[in-house]
Amino acid sequence: MTAPLDLARQPFLVASALIVALLAVGEAISPGFAAPQQILRLLIVAALLGIVAAGQNLVILGGREGIDLSVGGVVSLSAIVAGNLMNGADAGIPLAVVACLATGALFGIANGLGVTLLRIPPLVMTLGMLGVLQGLLVVVRQGIPSGRAAPALSEFVTRSLLLGVPGIIWLWLLIGIVMVLLLTRTVFGHRIYAIGSNERAAYMTGVPVKRVRIALFTLSGMFSAIAGVCLLGYSGSSFANVGELYILPSIIAVVLGGTPLSGGKGGYPGTMAGALLLVILQSILTTVNIAESGRQMVFGAALLVLMLFYGRGRAMRA
Amino acid sequence: MMAAVAAAPSRGIDRVRRAFQRFPFLPALIILVALLLLNGLYQPRSVSFIGITGLVKTYLALMLLSVAQTYVVYAGDIDLSAGAIVSLVNVVIVVLMEQWGGGGFAVLGAIGIGLCVGLGCGIVNGIAVAALRLQAIVATFATSIFFAGLALYVLPVAGDPAPAAFWRTYGGKFFGIPFVFYAAVLLALVLYGLARMRLSTQLLAVGDDPQAAFQSGLPVTAIRIKGYALCGLFAGLAALCVTGDTASGDPLVGGKMTLFSIAAVVLGGSALSGGFGAVTGSVLGALIIGLINSLVYFVGTPSEWQNLVQGLAILIALMAGVVVGRKARA
Amino acid sequence: MSKLKLGGVSKTYGATVALRRGDLEVEAGEVHVLIGSNGSGKSTLCKIVAGSVRPDSGEVLLDEKPVDISGPGAARALGIGIFYQELSLAAHRTVEENICLPDLPRKAGFFVDREALSRKAARYIAMFEGVAGEGFAAEATMENLRPDQRQLVEIMKALASEAPILILDEPTSALDRSQVDRFFEILRRLKGEGRAIIFISHRMDEIFAIGDRVTVIRDGLTVGTSRIPDTNPAAVIRLMVGEQEALVAPAPAAAGAGVGAPVLSVRELAGPGFSQVAFEVGRGEILGFGGLHGQGQSAVLRALFGALPRISGDIALGGERFAPRAPRDAIRRGVAYVSGDRRRDGVIQGRPIIENLMPVHFLRGRQLIARPADLQAKAKPAVEALHTKLARLGDPIGALSGGNQQKIVIARWLIDRPDVLLLDDPTKGIDLSAKADLFALIRKLAAEGLGIVLYSSEDAELLANADRILVFNGGRVTRELTGPERTRYNLYQAAYEAA
Amino acid sequence: DTFKIGLSNGWVGSEWRTQMIEEAQAAAAAWKAKGQNVEVVVQSANVDVPGQIAQVRNFINEGVNAIIINPNSPTAFDPVFAQAKEAGILVIATDAEVSSPDAIYVGIDQKAWAEASAKWLAETLGGKGNVVAIDGVAGHPANEMRVAGYREIFSQYPGIKILNEVNANWDQAQGQQAMQNLLATYPDINGVWVQDGMAAGAWKSIMDAGKTGTIAATGEIRKDFIDLWNKEKLNSGASVNPPGVMASALNIAVLMLMGKELKQPATAGQYKNALYLPIPFIDSKNLAQVTSALEGKPGYYSYTSQLSIEDAEALFK
Numbered sequence A: 001m002t003a004p005l006d007l008a009r010q011p012f013l014v015a016s017a018l019i020v021a022l023l024a025v026g027e028a029i030s031p032g033f034a035a036p037q038q039i040l041r042l043l044i045v046a047a048l049l050g051i052v053a054a055g056q057n058l059v060i061l062g063g064r065e066g067i068d069l070s071v072g073g074v075v076s077l078s079a080i081v082a083g084n085l086m087n088g089a090d091a092g093i094p095l096a097v098v099a100c101l102a103t104g105a106l107f108g109i110a111n112g113l114g115v116t117l118l119r120i121p122p123l124v125m126t127l128g129m130l131g132v133l134q135g136l137l138v139v140v141r142q143g144i145p146s147g148r149a150a151p152a153l154s155e156f157v158t159r160s161l162l163l164g165v166p167g168i169i170w171l172w173l174l175i176g177i178v179m180v181l182l183l184t185r186t187v188f189g190h191r192i193y194a195i196g197s198n199e200r201a202a203y204m205t206g207v208p209v210k211r212v213r214i215a216l217f218t219l220s221g222m223f224s225a226i227a228g229v230c231l232l233g234y235s236g237s238s239f240a241n242v243g244e245l246y247i248l249p250s251i252i253a254v255v256l257g258g259t260p261l262s263g264g265k266g267g268y269p270g271t272m273a274g275a276l277l278l279v280i281l282q283s284i285l286t287t288v289n290i291a292e293s294g295r296q297m298v299f300g301a302a303l304l305v306l307m308l309f310y311g312r313g314r315a316m317r318a
Numbered sequence B: 001m002m003a004a005v006a007a008a009p010s011r012g013i014d015r016v017r018r019a020f021q022r023f024p025f026l027p028a029l030i031i032l033v034a035l036l037l038l039n040g041l042y043q044p045r046s047v048s049f050i051g052i053t054g055l056v057k058t059y060l061a062l063m064l065l066s067v068a069q070t071y072v073v074y075a076g077d078i079d080l081s082a083g084a085i086v087s088l089v090n091v092v093i094v095v096l097m098e099q100w101g102g103g104g105f106a107v108l109g110a111i112g113i114g115l116c117v118g119l120g121c122g123i124v125n126g127i128a129v130a131a132l133r134l135q136a137i138v139a140t141f142a143t144s145i146f147f148a149g150l151a152l153y154v155l156p157v158a159g160d161p162a163p164a165a166f167w168r169t170y171g172g173k174f175f176g177i178p179f180v181f182y183a184a185v186l187l188a189l190v191l192y193g194l195a196r197m198r199l200s201t202q203l204l205a206v207g208d209d210p211q212a213a214f215q216s217g218l219p220v221t222a223i224r225i226k227g228y229a230l231c232g233l234f235a236g237l238a239a240l241c242v243t244g245d246t247a248s249g250d251p252l253v254g255g256k257m258t259l260f261s262i263a264a265v266v267l268g269g270s271a272l273s274g275g276f277g278a279v280t281g282s283v284l285g286a287l288i289i290g291l292i293n294s295l296v297y298f299v300g301t302p303s304e305w306q307n308l309v310q311g312l313a314i315l316i317a318l319m320a321g322v323v324v325g326r327k328a329r330a
Numbered sequence C: 001m002s003k004l005k006l007g008g009v010s011k012t013y014g015a016t017v018a019l020r021r022g023d024l025e026v027e028a029g030e031v032h033v034l035i036g037s038n039g040s041g042k043s044t045l046c047k048i049v050a051g052s053v054r055p056d057s058g059e060v061l062l063d064e065k066p067v068d069i070s071g072p073g074a075a076r077a078l079g080i081g082i083f084y085q086e087l088s089l090a091a092h093r094t095v096e097e098n099i100c101l102p103d104l105p106r107k108a109g110f111f112v113d114r115e116a117l118s119r120k121a122a123r124y125i126a127m128f129e130g131v132a133g134e135g136f137a138a139e140a141t142m143e144n145l146r147p148d149q150r151q152l153v154e155i156m157k158a159l160a161s162e163a164p165i166l167i168l169d170e171p172t173s174a175l176d177r178s179q180v181d182r183f184f185e186i187l188r189r190l191k192g193e194g195r196a197i198i199f200i201s202h203r204m205d206e207i208f209a210i211g212d213r214v215t216v217i218r219d220g221l222t223v224g225t226s227r228i229p230d231t232n233p234a235a236v237i238r239l240m241v242g243e244q245e246a247l248v249a250p251a252p253a254a255a256g257a258g259v260g261a262p263v264l265s266v267r268e269l270a271g272p273g274f275s276q277v278a279f280e281v282g283r284g285e286i287l288g289f290g291g292l293h294g295q296g297q298s299a300v301l302r303a304l305f306g307a308l309p310r311i312s313g314d315i316a317l318g319g320e321r322f323a324p325r326a327p328r329d330a331i332r333r334g335v336a337y338v339s340g341d342r343r344r345d346g347v348i349q350g351r352p353i354i355e356n357l358m359p360v361h362f363l364r365g366r367q368l369i370a371r372p373a374d375l376q377a378k379a380k381p382a383v384e385a386l387h388t389k390l391a392r393l394g395d396p397i398g399a400l401s402g403g404n405q406q407k408i409v410i411a412r413w414l415i416d417r418p419d420v421l422l423l424d425d426p427t428k429g430i431d432l433s434a435k436a437d438l439f440a441l442i443r444k445l446a447a448e449g450l451g452i453v454l455y456s457s458e459d460a461e462l463l464a465n466a467d468r469i470l471v472f473n474g475g476r477v478t479r480e481l482t483g484p485e486r487t488r489y490n491l492y493q494a495a496y497e498a499a
Numbered sequence D: 001d002t003f004k005i006g007l008s009n010g011w012v013g014s015e016w017r018t019q020m021i022e023e024a025q026a027a028a029a030a031w032k033a034k035g036q037n038v039e040v041v042v043q044s045a046n047v048d049v050p051g052q053i054a055q056v057r058n059f060i061n062e063g064v065n066a067i068i069i070n071p072n073s074p075t076a077f078d079p080v081f082a083q084a085k086e087a088g089i090l091v092i093a094t095d096a097e098v099s100s101p102d103a104i105y106v107g108i109d110q111k112a113w114a115e116a117s118a119k120w121l122a123e124t125l126g127g128k129g130n131v132v133a134i135d136g137v138a139g140h141p142a143n144e145m146r147v148a149g150y151r152e153i154f155s156q157y158p159g160i161k162i163l164n165e166v167n168a169n170w171d172q173a174q175g176q177q178a179m180q181n182l183l184a185t186y187p188d189i190n191g192v193w194v195q196d197g198m199a200a201g202a203w204k205s206i207m208d209a210g211k212t213g214t215i216a217a218t219g220e221i222r223k224d225f226i227d228l229w230n231k232e233k234l235n236s237g238a239s240v241n242p243p244g245v246m247a248s249a250l251n252i253a254v255l256m257l258m259g260k261e262l263k264q265p266a267t268a269g270q271y272k273n274a275l276y277l278p279i280p281f282i283d284s285k286n287l288a289q290v291t292s293a294l295e296g297k298p299g300y301y302s303y304t305s306q307l308s309i310e311d312a313e314a315l316f317k
């Protein structure tokens, strides 16, 4: 109907086709790879990445070279904060979730303010912020009681909640629906695309450019915080630097999902497929018994090939 | 007719503005001088001859890698694989020098091959980004994984020693002056020459507006590939310095340098969006990172706070550089 | 013998046919005018010749020999130089570097020969000596230049190719009269040297002043070529619009008739590039801003819209104080602003037409939710009022021609009716029929009680449509022309006399 | 007078490292009671190899008496350690061995560390079964020594088959994901050899798959894991790489600065400069004792041991 969906649909189909193909490859290499239980486990891992990528996707859609490298730091910090606040007790979950969302929002706002008010390029601002967060992790870990996940949280992430599907996958699905509605059916969504496509024109038509952009970075921080809490549930206890792994993969998931880094077009369904694609690829490589050097070379080359499917830019001479 | 009236009082401001436009690295220079003074204040020996020699020895590699990064940033591109190229070249030359016996010719031969490997990696990146039109950030991240895997294949575990002839040269002195200073002077000359190359202007023009450059008749794809090739070559040179300073092969050695090289480029006043900047600034930016790290220690920051203070200081320097540079130019 | 000949070149972008069948024959020593309404395919044709667009079919002959133009570089090598409508300049490079960019003089193979570069650029800079304006210098960077100065650099860059064939795609759209005059002198000299020149403009007077022959393109088809002495504007327009009746300019407005209470009044307004500006606009009135290019007219309009920082003075809207800090403030109070620079200020590229129409409504209607059906219903009337040609509201805006894009940009202000409409050279690069539509609509809006301020760089347009004209010079209003004073003579006199 | 000792740590990505520094600082403070003032200065940050070389250069500039370093590379410090020695500075590496002839290594033998747990696993499996290994960062020397260690042990048991070895970069979550993928691919795993914090992750996947009773896997030494071990009655065994190694190295450094001489010069290991410390082992036999030693400590706290000043003195003439 409206264009955001139209634009999102195509890459989504491409990525979905690739997912099926990769699952077939995985099943051929090691029987049992595409069994329902294993796919659910892959979905859990993909959900963690996909939630981080939701924020990344928003920031990228907003244009002006939008990118958020600080997601890794926020994920780590939030996992640690959540672990300390819940300290293995279910009663601590609400407080932990609220505190983490606030923390994520705080750093997101800081990023947003730097990018809009001081007009620091997002890559620079969030790279610097990542350094700060990594430093902060070291400080925060000093003299803390514990970093254990509450049992209910672990259950939510790893055990079946409904229809045999774990809660985190439902959460991811919910986030997916909210993201699609947000981007296509709200004024805020239209404004995101507008500032991502032509910030000046958006400004001249009354879009509160700065506020929208700050909101995008804030949401990115909050999504990373949610991912951090879930990651705590996934691994049972918090530990340092868990989030670093999510920085570049979250960007790749967005790109594989058909949102170009230049912003202004694309959507979240593709990103979800991109995240799953990435996780499946990594899993296949884990199960193949070759040396790590070989795994890395295959992974790098495979990423390049995957990007050829839709990550390509416009030709100079059309 | 209008503007002529207001010309007189603004001439001084105009001159400042022009200076910042011509020398985008001025904010970096100011920060660098301030940091040198502070380092000297807290630890006089750190700015002694020996201290500065050590600084240059350690950070020459990052300076070169930042220069490498600058050439792709000129064109509005970026190279996240620069650090992986450093690792790859490092292990290639160390393994070759060992296999060929570690003599003078072995060292020179290995250096030659190493630089070719760097160049080759750069060209691969250039083809992926410019010819295949993949987005630079993600494509070079993918190639970085590939190069890192290759490095691991060449040398599966860190620790192969480089021949003494090699690192003793790098760490040694000639006529009482440390080798690295000769290298730094040579680097300055090379950069001066490169700044006058047609390629530099063309890269900057491409960075300003690739479509416009293309329509002007510039071979945009070839220019961007050349930019990446230059980047690979300088990453190779950076690897030589890493090898000289660490005297060994390590397939992981360059990994963390990539982000620092980008930070150095920004600290040096170049615009990541392309079209504007100077390699001189990136060299200063690399030194700023080094000096911030040592200053944080010299002022007596408790160990658990060091990372945070370093992170904050670099963030503030980045923001200050961007803001001051823009204010001064506007 | 023709210097350049195009035989049936065509180009489609997805569903959009940009050029159906372009035929053109240009001889050495002539200025060959290309004319056609917006989106008729002129620029596409030019870009095909210049190698920056790949044609789908057709052939290009140089000196009656077929050539393969594989890219802009190849075109240059074949002796084709071009001025791009959208310019092709590097913002952070200097004037002289930009002039020489396609072919940097070299030293020792790899290095730039700085002296040769300066010498070469100086030749072309000298051609516009005296008309280039304040701040124009060989060492100035593009980002510090005004739009007209940038256009001059693009002209110099095209001239520096010294190509036997020169393509000039709307090179005068931002230039003022003195600059155009100088440029035409140069063109006449080049013509004398035997160059073949393709010249595009929407300004009829320019076409008849400089052209030798004129070729008309309609909907991507070449529909005819005539010698300029054998034709007249009316005939050309008839060719452009086809079977439809040629559109006549609307009758001059009834000056002052039916002007209501002041809706916008301005006192002592000062800001970057203007000062001591004062005026009132009544309901139903179209107030014109005239004068030479860049005398502060646009800046005043932007200031009224809240898009310029650091202004002083008093503005009142419908009698109430008004101090906009951002366009958002102005929009909320019912001020609308249409910029002629649609690529920069107007169009949200790459997004659907509907999304381009709605942002103002979102703000004025205090909306949070965007329901597609609701949006369609609101957008339709606004689009239809302007006779916009489009397939579906969900199509990307890039599928429309420039003129139709501009209509969308205007239509977005009509969904919620504003009180004040600020038009900042709104017809730049718009074809004649679209202009006629637009001014009919503007008059209608005025009649409905809007106060309208119109700045136009085309004097005829201003004289025909404004009830009253304020002539700007050096950032101030130097003369007000009302009623029968609104003559071309008075306008020029006020514009050219020293401020 | 006071000995000034610089502690250099090039990675702060785990609590183990923090604890290592804290124990070393505590050890320095303990010398005061003995009448010897020891001042420690610390540089501890995430740096790459060149960055850590810069840390050492800072210490040299500052004129410390000794440097104790947990190095990011085995060989990269040769030149800068030579420079330190020229300046009369004692250099001791800990946790990871260095090749420099100008330094000594005080710490555990990483290979023996891996051998101990591999041996436990092989014995627990009765000398036969399918084993997978989850390793740290490929190319990292400590990892490679450990890999060599377990491979050597497993090769001595003809019944043990290594199905696959994967790298999870010493990251708990990656260890968990790797284990999950391995479980899906190989339904018949009997044993898992996994290092450090990744063990907690691997065990989580094993528990999620409901295979706690059928799989034996190596463990780790943080209190959280020890608690889990007790609670779930895991079939596990863990070699201890105590964070106290730096404190041990510091005690040795102080004694050397006092001019004392080692009874047995440090000549062990591949670089002939090592002084190996004993490697404690945790299995079901001493689990209770370890648990009580960790009583009241935070979850990330690692089971530790170190050479006391007296232990260290005993090594000197």
Ligand SMILES: Nc1ncnc2c1ncn2[C@@H]1O[C@H](COP(=O)(O)OP(=O)(O)OP(=O)(O)O)[C@@H](O)[C@H]1O
Pocket (backbone or CB within 6 Å): A199, A200, A203, A204, A207, A208, A209, A210, A211, C307, C308, C309, C326
């Ligand atoms: N005078 C102007 N003309 C054109 N574009 C502008 C102008 N001023 C700002 N912009 C564009 O709009 C962006 C945001 O500007 P602005 O400061 O007004 O934000 P805002 O949306 O009003 O934010 P806030 O909600 O904080 O007021 C700028 O980065 C710039 O690209």
Ligand SMILES: Nc1ncnc2c1ncn2[C@@H]1O[C@H](COP(=O)(O)OP(=O)(O)OP(=O)(O)O)[C@@H](O)[C@H]1O
Pocket (backbone or CB within 6 Å): A318, C013, C016, C017, C018, C019, C036, C037, C038, C039, C040, C041, C042, C043, C044, C045, C085, C398, C399, C400, C401, C402, C403, C429
């Ligand atoms: N890159 C493109 N992608 C899609 N459509 C395009 C593109 N370039 C041009 N078009 C379309 O092709 C048609 C012809 O465009 P062109 O720019 O040649 O018109 P023109 O005659 O130069 O118009 P104007 O007078 O407005 O400059 C228009 O409908 C335009 O929207």
Ligand SMILES: [Mg+2]
Pocket (backbone or CB within 6 Å): C042, C043, C044, C085, C169
């Ligand atoms: Mg055109």
Ligand SMILES: [Mg+2]
Pocket (backbone or CB within 6 Å): C325, C326
């Ligand atoms: Mg504002």
